[in-house]
Amino acid sequence: MTDAISHEDAGDWPLDRLMVIGTNHRRSSEDTRDRLFIEEARLPQFLAAIEQARLGQAVVVSTCNRTEVHLLASEAERGRERLIDLMSLWADLDRDQLATELYIRSGRDALRHMFAVAASLDSLVIGEPEVFGQVKDAHRIARKHDLVGRELELVYQTAYAIAKKVRNQTGIGQGAVSIAAAAQSVARDLHGDLGDCTLLLAGAGDMGELIAASLAERGIGRILVTDRLAARARLVARRLDCHWSEIDDLDRLLAEADLVLTAGGSRRYMIDKDRAMAAVKRRRFRPVLMIDTAVPGDIDPQVDEIDEVFFYRIEDLEKIAAEGRGGREEKADQAWALIEAEIDNFVRDRAQRAAVPAIADLRKRFEAVRADALAESHGDAEKATRLLINRLLHTPTQALKDLATTTDGAGTVEWVKAQKLLSRLFELEDKPLGRDDVPGDPEQENKE
Numbered sequence: 552m553t554d555a556i557s558h559e560d561a562g563d564w565p566l567d568r569l570m571v572i573g574t575n576h577r578r579s580s581e582d583t584r585d586r587l588f589i590e591e592a593r594l595p596q597f598l599a600a601i602e603q604a605r606l607g608q609a610v611v612v613s614t615c616n617r618t619e620v621h622l623l624a625s626e627a628e629r630g631r632e633r634l635i636d637l638m639s640l641w642a643d644l645d646r647d648q649l650a651t652e653l654y655i656r657s658g659r660d661a662l663r664h665m666f667a668v669a670a671s672l673d674s675l676v677i678g679e680p681e682v683f684g685q686v687k688d689a690h691r692i693a694r695k696h697d698l699v700g701r702e703l704e705l706v707y708q709t710a711y712a713i714a715k716k717v718r719n720q721t722g723i724g725q726g727a728v729s730i731a732a733a734a735q736s737v738a739r740d741l742h743g744d745l746g747d748c749t750l751l752l753a754g755a756g757d758m759g760e761l762i763a764a765s766l767a768e769r770g771i772g773r774i775l776v777t778d779r780l781a782a783r784a785r786l787v788a789r790r791l792d793c794h795w796s797e798i799d800d801l802d803r804l805l806a807e808a809d810l811v812l813t814a815g816g817s818r819r820y821m822i823d824k825d826r827a828m829a830a831v832k833r834r835r836f837r838p839v840l841m842i843d844t845a846v847p848g849d850i851d852p853q854v855d856e857i858d859e860v861f862f863y864r865i866e867d868l869e870k871i872a873a874e875g876r877g878g879r880e881e882k883a884d885q886a887w888a889l890i891e892a893e894i895d896n897f898v899r900d901r902a903q904r905a906a907v908p909a910i911a912d913l914r915k916r917f918e919a920v921r922a923d924a925l926a927e928s929h930g931d932a933e934k935a936t937r938l939l940i941n942r943l944l945h946t947p948t949q950a951l952k953d954l955a956t957t958t959d960g961a962g963t964v965e966w967v968k969a970q971k972l973l974s975r976l977f978e979l980e981d982k983p984l985g986r987d988d989v990p991g992d993p994e995q996e997n998k999e
Contacts, residue, residue, distance in 0.1 A: 564702055566898065568607070568627045570657040571664045572634050573619020575673070579652035586642035589613040591692070598696045600637050606630045608703040610693040612668070614685050619654075621665055623703045631655060659894055662706070666890050669710040670717040677883050678723040683714055706897075713893045720889065723882040730758070731765035733871040734842055734863075738766070738810055741840050741861055749773045751808035752791075753801065753821055755783040758844040758865065759814025763791055766810070775804055779815065805830035811841045813849035821849040824856065831859045842868070917943065 574583060589597050594611060601609045601620070607630055608623040620638075624630025635653065639646040656664050667673045674682050690707050693699050699707070717723060735745075742748050750771050752763045755778045763774060774793035778784035781797055788795035796804060805811065805826065815821055822841070827850075831839065842863045843850040855862040920942050928935035951969070958965040973979055 564623070565627075566662075566901070567658045568624045568630070569661045569703075569706065570622050570624060570627070570631060570655065571619055571661045572622065572631065572638070572653060572655050573612075573617060574652050574654065575617035575619070578654055583642065583644065583649070583652050584616070584618065586644060587613070587618040587638060588615070589618060589641070591688070594689075594692055595696060597637070597641060598693060598698055600641075601634070602696070602698060604633050604637065606633055608700045609698050610689050610703070610707070612686055612689040614682070616674070617668075619668075621661075621703070621706075623700070623706075627657065631657075659898065662894050662897060663890060665706060666710050666713050666893065667887075669714040670886060670890065671714070671723070672717075672883055672886055672890070677880065687711075709893070709897055713890060716893075717886045717889055721882040721885045723886055729872055730865065730868045731762045733868040733875070734762045734812075735766060735769055736871065737842075737861070737863060737868075738840055741838060742809055745769065745771045747772050748809040749775065749807050750810045750812065751804050752776045752787065753798075753804075753811065753813045754778055754815030754845060754849060755780075755787050756814030756816055756845055759812045760787055760790070762812055762842070762844065767791060767793075771810075775808065777801060777804055779817065802826065802829065805839075806833035809837075809839060811839060812844060813842070814844045815849045816845035816847060817849070818847055820851045822854065823851040824853040827851075827854040827860055828857055831857060834859075 574587065576584070579587075589611060590613075594613070597611055598609070601611075601622075605625065606622060607625040610621045612619050612621065618638075620634055622630055622634060635646060635650060638653070639649045642649060654664075664673065669683060669686050671678050671680065671682050690699065694704075738745060738748070745766065748771055750763060750766055750773070752759050752774065755776075763776075767774060774791055776784050776788040776791065776793060776795040777798050777800065778787070778795075779798050781795075784795040784797075801821070805822070808830075811822070813821055827841070831837075836859050838859045838861060840861045840863070841850055841854060842865075844865045846865070848864065850862065852862070852864075854860045921939055924935050924938040924942065927938060954965060954969055
């Protein structure tokens with residue numbers, strides 16, 4: 552790890568050295584995002600530039616909607632300015648022009664951003680799981696190139712735990728938010744595992760192909776394509792990597808299909824009630840989902856009167872998607888509240904880890920004094936405890952005397968601070984100590 556930061560286990564690095572510098576779909580133009588985009592094959596090149604510049608620990612997340620660097624800088628100001636230089640060189644953009652389209656977040660704001668990105672709260676579509684995988688891939692690549700030390704690793708592991716908590720406790724990823732996702736949802740509700748299902752795409756309209764492609768990505772078993780023009784059917788089948796048939800085979804294809812997507816829009820029904828009923832009979836009355844994406848429609852609405860046919864129009868899917876989007880926005884408020892609480896926990900835990908070396912030194916000192924007291928007491932418990940108390944109090948007693956002498960005693964700011972610290976550390980009674988109340992040297996008292 553280049554420029555390793557000391558006290559890694561204690562976590563005592565200044566929080567303002569953690570920063571996020573980048574841009575996304577809300578902050579910059581499409582042209583700027585295209586220029587900044589770093590494809591995975593070229594990511595090692597950009598990471599190498601960060602390492603050569605000795606900027607610190609870093610992960611680069613680059614997708615179609617965002618490119619940002621999560622940096623734990625060796626030096627905050629130098630790291631920020633040098634990283635903007637590297638990004639402007641990569642994008643071949645004027646530095647000042649690029650800076651106006653970047654967000655720069657540090658400390659708690661950087662934590663909040665990183666946690667929100669991992670939890671899919673900063674995505675174009677709230678709750679979509681893809682960004683979580685993209686963040687994990689970016690993290691993996693940075694680790695492979697030795698740019699993630701224990702400090703940044705801790706931030707990422709915390710982000711993953713928070714993302715899981717947000718998803719489990721709010722259900723923000725549930726519900727379809729696009730027409731394609733809505734189609735997938737109703738198909739699963741009807742058929743369960745789509746891996747054993749056959750999809751028929753009848754017609755070559757864009758929406759039908761989009762939904763078919765989405766179902767293909769999610770593992771539908773088989774896709775068949777037909778269209779009134781054989782050339783169009785062949786073209787779509789080639790893009791979907793599936794089989795096609797002449798439109799004259801429609802009746803046979805309908806009998807094989809568990810899902811039917813129509814996308815013709817020819818102003819006359821491709822599937823009427825009689826044709827649908829004949830297909831159901833040939834299917835031995837197994838249920839079939841029919842989705843009409845065409846405008847005007849390809850399927851006679853009367854097919855919905857058949858018990859085994861589950862019929863959806865494009866507006867039905869849009870309604871499902873709209874409900875899903877609305878539900879996610881409501882759940883986002885719960886998710887943000889969780890993130891704020893987790894930021895507080897992270898900052899508090901970091902601060903407590905920073906105290907570990909001091910606590911260890913204090914315990915080591917006390918154990919040494921205890922060992923000496925036991926050795927000198929020769930088994931006399933009363934003598935051992937008296938020696939132990941007096942020797943543990945000797946140094947702080949002398950320090951209090953010195954403080955009283957140099958600050959004119961009770962009432963001064965330094966004295967009040969010391970009193971409050973003592974009360975907090977040893978749960979002393981919360982009342983002012985006068986100058987005459989300072990105890991004598993316990994070591995001397997013991998001798999007397």
